[in-house]
Amino acid sequence: MPNHDPYVLMTSDAKSKISDSKLIRGALALRCVPADDMYVVHAVETAKGIRQQVVIDRQYTTLRSGDNNAVGQWIRLSENDAHIHHFSLASRPGTAIGFDAFRRMVPGVMDPGNTLNIVVTHDPSIPSELKEVGITEFVGWLISRDQVYPLQLEIEPDEIGLGQLSGKWPIELLATNSVMVVGCGSIGSSAIESLAGYGVGRVELVDPDRLLWHNTLRHILGPESVGRFKVAAMEDYLAKRWPSQQVAAHRLNVVNQAHYLAPLLKGVDMVICAADGIGPRRVVSHLARHAKKPLVMACVLDGGAVGEIVRLRPTPRFGCLLCLRRHLSDHGAMDAEADQELGYGTGHVHRPMTAVPPDLRYIGTLAAKMAVATLLESIHGDHTQQLPGELATVGLRPIGDLSAPFDISRACDIRWSSLPEPRPSCPTCFP
Incomplete structure (x- = not known):
């Protein structure tokens, strides 16, 4: 067996060029890319003596690198067992067949001489029942004069x-929804x-x-975005990583510019707030x-010991954030918001x-x-996405010395609680 097992990659354009060619065999x-022991098909002989360049999307930067100095061959087969043999050989690493036996099975394969050669075979007649067990229309082979290995x-x-994910996850439904994230x-x-x-x-x-140096340790964005406004940098990041998602960026301070935020809320289905601070x-x-x-x-509390995620729904059953904090305070729980920011409005900065x-x-x-579970259940009627409660307290690095519901003593423990009803005196629930 050779001391390396290269990987061969073909874009969908290379596949189409082979499939659509009138030839039964041609050059590749x-x-x-030596560092990754990889070969990428970048040109296909589609007519006698004519090679067409393969389209490789610019986002596949690794596939566009390397040296254009390797050659191979593609061969179209007609209703034989070559791809079944490939499947069987690939399931037993190190197993090969002799070149003469391979040549009888794949007529027209070139003699590799004293070198190793790469051959791609195409069998368009693979029945669906064989495809279901993993036998494919295109397979690769590493050819020498002595042995032939599956690639x-x-x-x-x-x-x-x-x-x-279509058919496996409701992407079509969620594509119609919008979420505002306050605090990036x-x-x-x-x-x-x-x-996304x-x-x-x-x-x-x-x-x-703005994204600053100390943010980069914990942020999805890295040093390349230092100095940029977070919303603009995140918008660019999403455009590259999730190009199908629509993004709108708003450089707003929600306390001082609440009058700008209010009308934006009318256009979304859901809000996530991950902003720091009481205000x-x-x-x-x-x-x-x-x-x-x-x-x-969502936030973390007590120096990163526990996480708190609370869902606030605008119904008569559940109060707002103020109602929750008053309820917890009345029952002897710690003042969670004081942990996030000391003396809001008095000049003190919030804790790092x-x-x-x-x-x-x-x-x-x-x-x-x-x-997302809330969207799927409340808007789309998917009751498999029903949550166990409205308040999730999560053990991260818990010490276990806090009062309920933050008295978690084990990492990864998630405690679900309900929320209190609205207080009659609450200015948010009863304006």
């Missing part, structure tokens, strides 16, 4: 991106990424701040309640974030999941 030009051949699928920091950026991965069609990003969170809670929009609020990056991303992802 391959780009070799790993990867072909770009017809559907790339979220479309691959460490937790917010992870929530934004997750919303779930297939939410549009996100509205709200944050007044922004209370303003978003108030505005979302008045706009009759469900809201998910001490949670580690994966914990913050965990909370951001869970907040996005709670938001």
Whole structure:
């Protein structure tokens, strides 16, 4: 067996050029990427003596690199067992067949001489029942005069991106929904990424701040975005990573510019607030309640010991953020918001974030999941997405010395609670 097992990749354009050719065999030009032991088909002989360049999307930067100095061959087969043999050989690593036996099975294969050669065979007659067990229309071979080994051949699928989840996840439904994310920091950026991965069609990003050096440890964005406004940098990031998602960026301070935020809420189905500080969170809670929009609020508390994610729904059953905080205070719980910011409005800055990056991303992802579950259940009637409660308290680095519901003593423990009813004196619930 050779001391290397190269990987061969073909874009969908290369596949189409072979499939559509009137020839039964032709030459391949391959780009070799030695560092990854990989070959990429970059030209296909489609007519006698005519090679056509293969389209390789600019986003596939690795596939566009390497040296254009490798050659191979493609051969079309007609109803034989070559691809069944390939499947059998590939399931037993190190197994090969002799070249003479391979030549009888694949007529027209060139003698490789004293070198190794790459051959791609195409059998368009593979029945559906064989495809279901993993036998494919295109396979690769590594040919020498003595032995022939099955190669790993990867072909770009017809559907790339979220479309691959069609029928497995309700991407078509979620594509019609929109979510506003207030606070595009460490937790917010992870929530934004997750919303895109779930297939939410549009996100509205709200944050007044720039990305600075100390943010890069915990943020999805890296050093390349230092100095940029977070909403603009996130918008560009999503355009590259999730190009099908619609994004609107708003550089707003939700406390000082609440009058600009209020009308924007009318155009979304859901809100996530991952902003720091008492003021922004209370303003978003108030505005979302008045706009009759469900809201998910996410933060970490007690120096990163626990996470808190609360879903606030504008119904008579559940109060707002103020009602929750008063209820917890009346029952002896810690003042969660005081942990986030000391002396709001008195000149004190809020405490620096001490949670580690994966914990913050965990909370951001869970907040996005709670938001998406709410959309699927409340708008689309998917009751498999019903949540166990309205308040999730998550153990991250818990010490276990806090009062309920924050008295979690084990990492990864999630405690679900309900919310109190609206207080008659609440200015948000009863304006």
